[in-house]
Amino acid sequence: MFARSTSKTWLRSSGKRFKTLLRRFAQLENVLKEITPKSIDYSQWYVDVIRKADMVDYSPVKGFMVMKPYSYRVWEFIQAAMNTRFRATGHENAYFPLLIPEHLLQREAKHVEGFSAEVAWVTHGGSELLAERLAVRPTSETIVGAMYSKWIQSYRDLPVLMNQWSNVVRWEKSTRPFLRTTEFLWQEGHTVHRTADEAERETRQQLEIYREVIEGELAIPVVAGVKSAGERFAGAVETYTLEALMSDGRALQIATSHFLGQNFARAFDIQFLDEDGTLKYGWTTSWGSSTRMIGGLIMVHGDDRGLRMPPRVAPIQVVIIPIGRGADGKAVHARCRALADELGSIARVRLDDRPEYTPGYKYNDWEMRGVPLRIEVGPRDLKAEQVVIARRDTGQKTTVALAELPSTVARLLDEVQQELFRQASEYRGRETYTISRCQEADAHGYRGFFRGGWCGSEACADSLKIETGMTIRCLPLEPESNQASCAMCGATSRQQVLLARAY
RNA sequence: CGGGGAGUAGCGCAGCUUGGUAGCGCGCCUGCUUCGGGAGCAGGAGGUCGCAGGUUCAAAUCCUGUCUCUCCGACCA
Structure with a gap:
């Protein structure tokens, strides 16, 4: 037993040393x-990418991160894409309070149970101890439910969207930027219906809307499904999910939508007088997606040169790099400025006219940040x-006549968007296996999506986790x-399930 | 929360074993020369060694505690 634990420790530390060596070697090779x-x-790749691309920085408090402008802009594009669709389907934005009194949080038994371990509490106002402690919302079903019960009286008030x-805030044990942080940004929808x-x-x-945004804007292919009872949202009757496959072969739950039945309506007394004169409980839903999507974006599209941004959410879609100095340089710069103006109406363009860097440096710099298209302008081009x-997705360089530039840029941005989705879909297709015994996943290093049968028992779901490290990601809507x-x-x-090791 | 690893200049690290002037590379600033895939030379700025105690004439170095990052588990968007 002693020998075993010793060798384990040795393996671990020598593995790390080996990795460091390899890393240095890669650096010497100038990869x-x-x-x-x-x-x-x-993991190190992931951390390197987000830091070198200037997306986040760590804060002084464990588990909290700063989203810098380059990642926040992506978030704003996601918000815009979702808001448009939410509005089109009759939803309105509102804002509910950050703090939830303890008694409200405890109304729905399963809900409390599910979240109690990760709630942060406010106990003091200034130096005064509060009569009742206040939870920093881990999610808002409870406070929203309490308000809805005041607002809803008649079936004519429904639906509330x-x-x-x-x-x-959810007090997590281990955190990673975007994927799991103690505080995170998200959107949560809360609705009440008559039936x-x-x-x-x-x-x-709403799950379909998520799919549209995640596949269409973020270029991340997803599998839609239903969560097994063990993976269900605390207090929900049914949880729908979108699962994406990261480029290391692990699954990421990227958005969820919950049918809450009448659980919260009963707990919060959300009742309405129906047409037939009887008092009935409403049927509620909630659905959410978070900045975790950005983590997915990074892991699905990123490569060894850094990020690869899908054009639709890229803060900078086109970067223009002037080449040359002196007399040539002046003419080149003038041309670049004119191009930036011209293209500015069809794309988000950045002219990199920093004199202190050489073109080669700039190429690497913007590739690291994932800018989809790079335009190089030198004396020859003039x-x-x-x-x-140059395309970031394929690395391909082509020469384009000035007259055709605007149409070409528009077309290429579209092509890069498609290509990233195609590459991600192809990878997922390649790494999706149908298996009859869960041990067969071992041959693939448990990397990828595995489709297999499930009898429906939680005992089997548990043993799967223990034996293989995989979990039932979902019961696909389209088995x-x-x-x-x-x-x-x-x-x-009972039904085919999607198995994977997950984030 | 358990177990590894790590915190020294903006970044990457050496120095610590054996206590005694704070180092290297990159980056940064200035000047000149450069610019089609991470430019060159010269000069320069920058650090309460994560934080708090302790030992000592003296602590980056030794001891104790603590915080943060990171990896592997357990728990979760």
């Missing part, structure tokens, strides 16, 4: 100076009335085929 290659240390953009059917439809409709365009037997116990399968 890339600032970013650890994915293949050497994925509200959304809020806010921060929430169960309507609430169910709402739940699915004479030939052309520019060189590919139905396995005859459970991948864990071999009994008759």
